[in-house]
Structure formats: C-alpha cells, structure tokens
Amino acid sequence: MSLYLGVDTSNYTTSVAVCGDKNVNLRKIIDVEKGQRGIRQSDGVFLHTKELPHLFENLDIDFKDIKAVGVSVKPRNQEKSYMPVFTVGESVGNIVAKALNVPIFKTSHQDGHIMAGIVSCGEQSLLDREFTAVHLSGGTTEILSCKYENGSFNPKIVGGTKDISAGQLLDRLGVKLGIKFPCGKELDRLSLTADREIDLKISVNGGYMNFSGIETKLLNIAESEDKAVLARSALTFIGKSIKKALSDINPKDVLFVGGVASNTILRKIFNEGEYNAYFAESTLSCDNAVGVAHIAKKMYEEMK
Numbered sequence: 001m002s003l004y005l006g007v008d009t010s011n012y013t014t015s016v017a018v019c020g021d022k023n024v025n026l027r028k029i030i031d032v033e034k035g036q037r038g039i040r041q042s043d044g045v046f047l048h049t050k051e052l053p054h055l056f057e058n059l060d061i062d063f064k065d066i067k068a069v070g071v072s073v074k075p076r077n078q079e080k081s082y083m084p085v086f087t088v089g090e091s092v093g094n095i096v097a098k099a100l101n102v103p104i105f106k107t108s109h110q111d112g113h114i115m116a117g118i119v120s121c122g123e124q125s126l127l128d129r130e131f132t133a134v135h136l137s138g139g140t141t142e143i144l145s146c147k148y149e150n151g152s153f154n155p156k157i158v159g160g161t162k163d164i165s166a167g168q169l170l171d172r173l174g175v176k177l178g179i180k181f182p183c184g185k186e187l188d189r190l191s192l193t194a195d196r197e198i199d200l201k202i203s204v205n206g207g208y209m210n211f212s213g214i215e216t217k218l219l220n221i222a223e224s225e226d227k228a229v230l231a232r233s234a235l236t237f238i239g240k241s242i243k244k245a246l247s248d249i250n251p252k253d254v255l256f257v258g259g260v261a262s263n264t265i266l267r268k269i270f271n272e273g274e275y276n277a278y279f280a281e282s283t284l285s286c287d288n289a290v291g292v293a294h295i296a297k298k299m300y301e302e303m304k
Contacts, residue, residue, distance in 0.1 A: 001021045002020045003018050003020040003022060003065045003066045003067065004018065004066065004067060004068050004070065004293050004294070004296045004297040005018055005066050005069045005293060006018070006019070006291070007071045007092055007289055008071070008072045008292050009052070009089035010072070010085065010086075010287045011044055011083070011085055011138065011287075012030045012138065014028045014052055014055060015027045015028075015055075016055040016056060017289035017293045018061055018066075019290065020065075020067070024059060025283070025290050026055045026059065027288055028054070028055060032182070034181075037171055038171075041084045045088055063096075063100060064100075066096075067102060068105060069100075069102060069103070070106075070294075070295050070296025070297075071090050071092075071104065071292060072086060072089060072106075072107055072112050072289075073086050073087075073108070074086055074108050075109050076109070076110045077155060081108065086109070090106070103303070105151060105296045105299045105300070107152065110144075111152055111153050111291070112289065112291035112292040113135060113137075113257040113291060114255065114257055115290075115291035115292070115294050116257065116280055116284040116285075117255045117256070117257040117279070119294050120280045120281035120290075121278040121280060123255075126253065126278070127148045127298075128148075129147070130145065130147045131254070132144065132145060132146065132249065132253065133146050133254070133255045134242060134246070134257070134258075134261065135257055136258040136261040136266075137259050138165070138260075139165055139167060139168065140160075140165055140167070141160050141166045141167070141211075143157070143159030143249060144156060144157060145158050150302075159206070159208055159246075160207075160245075161208070161209055163212040164212050166211065166238045166242075166260050167184070167258075167260050168211075169211045169215050170234060171184075172219065173231075176222045177222060177227050177230065184262075184263065187234070188231075188262075188263050191263075194226070194228035194229045196229055197233040198225070200233055200236075202240050204248065205248075206248050209241045209242070214237055235263060235265040235266060240269065243270065246275065247273070252275060252276060253275065253276045254270075254273070254275045254276065254278065255280075256277065256279050256285075262285035
C-alpha cells in the first residue's frame, strides 16, 4: 500500500490528510470566542501544537505505508510570505519524515488549496495547462494566473482586492450581526432566506476591486436592516465584483477555491461568467491538508 501524508496548520484550522491507496481528511477548527474576529498568531501556534497530536492519533493507517510527507510552510508561494502558525506543521512534518526515512515536500497553503480544487473538481487536465484560480478565504481575495511545474502552481496575482478580503467583509459583518466567527456558513444560510437585496455599487478596475467602502456602509445599517437581507446583499456584491474583475481579465478556465468560494450565492453568480468554471467540493474548499498530500504524491512520482 502506498500512502502520502499532508499537514497544514493555517490560521484557524489544524489539518492532516492522507491520499493514495486510502484517503483520509481530518480537520480541527480553532475555536474563536463569540464577538471576536480572530486570534493572535501566538495563540494559533499554541493551539496547533495542542491539536496536531490528536489528529495523528485518529489517523487509522499503518505509518510504514507512507512514501512521502507534504507540508505547507507559508501562506503563498512568494518571497517573504510568512506566518508563524505554519512553523508548527513544518516542524511536525520534518519529524515524521525523518522518523520514517521518507522525503518531505514543502509547499504553500495556497498551492494546497489549488490542488485540492483540481482533485475534487475532477479536471486533472488543469495540471497540464495554464488556468486562472480565484482564491477566496478569510484573509485572501486573489485572482491568480497558474501553471503547474515542479510541485507548484507558480501563482501570479493578476487581480483581487486592494483593501480587505471577501472573507474579512463577511466576517466583520457577521460578528456585527452577533454571529460567531467564522461567519461564512451562517451568512450563507441566512442569505437564502432573504426576499430582497440592497443594490450596492461595485468598484472594479482591471481585475482589481475595493470592499472597505461597502463594509462601512453595511456596518452602519446593520442594526436597522434585516440580517438576511444584509447577508444576501454582501454576497451578491462580492460575487458581482469578482465576476466583473474576471471579465476584465478574460480568462478561459477558472478554478474557484477557498472557504468563501463554497457559498451558494457566489457559486451561482460565478457559474454565469463567460469562462469554464470549476469548483472545489464544499468540504475541500475550506482549509484542509488534502491538496498538500496530493502535491507530495505528485512530487514523489515525478522524483522517481
């Protein structure tokens, strides 16, 4: 049996995954106190260090079958990209690889998202050609030009937000509405019950967009407007903004990844664009180590 281990310790999720002859996806979301919009990096490091051993205990595999280890060591595959939380996964990955005497392949959290999207959408041909990826998460709204080579998608930013991310807009609105962070799932549910939406003017130029002005407007009316209407309005604004940004870039194939990209309304809007749209499965849109494990598998196979 051949297995490939992936480890990812992003801001709010501790993740371990296995792919190959057996597939396992284990995740533990870091708890954030109600009313708070996140945690300090030092707290994240502590909580990842605490949770990783529990996830390994629940890995129902024979570790002798692991051929390679993959680990995300930074947010993006770019120079000076760094966050302390990733040092936890990197340390554990190094220890496991050394103990098993197998190679370790280091990647980025963003590359892991992209690979998880390709694996789950079933369009493996994206590995062989250039494509566009839209990464929507709690801290990221980026439009990326991608081409897989030597274990990385070499993403180059060609669009995105110039201020706050889509995830930050949604989480700040959600916390204001009394929703526990992270707020995406509850805002998704709420938005589907709305009978109308507020017309919000988008601001997009050449693939880039701004969200902070709309954040201010929504927070100012949060106490006087229906929660469901606010949720739907914010999501429609985000969807139309990104759709317009993509039309400025005019891509052929677009892969949508990241936790925010699993939203129901956003997927409907993105599906209406003039491009081939591909989506990560909802369970693999959010932070996970599945893509990291598959990158390790592919790099191991390319090494042989």
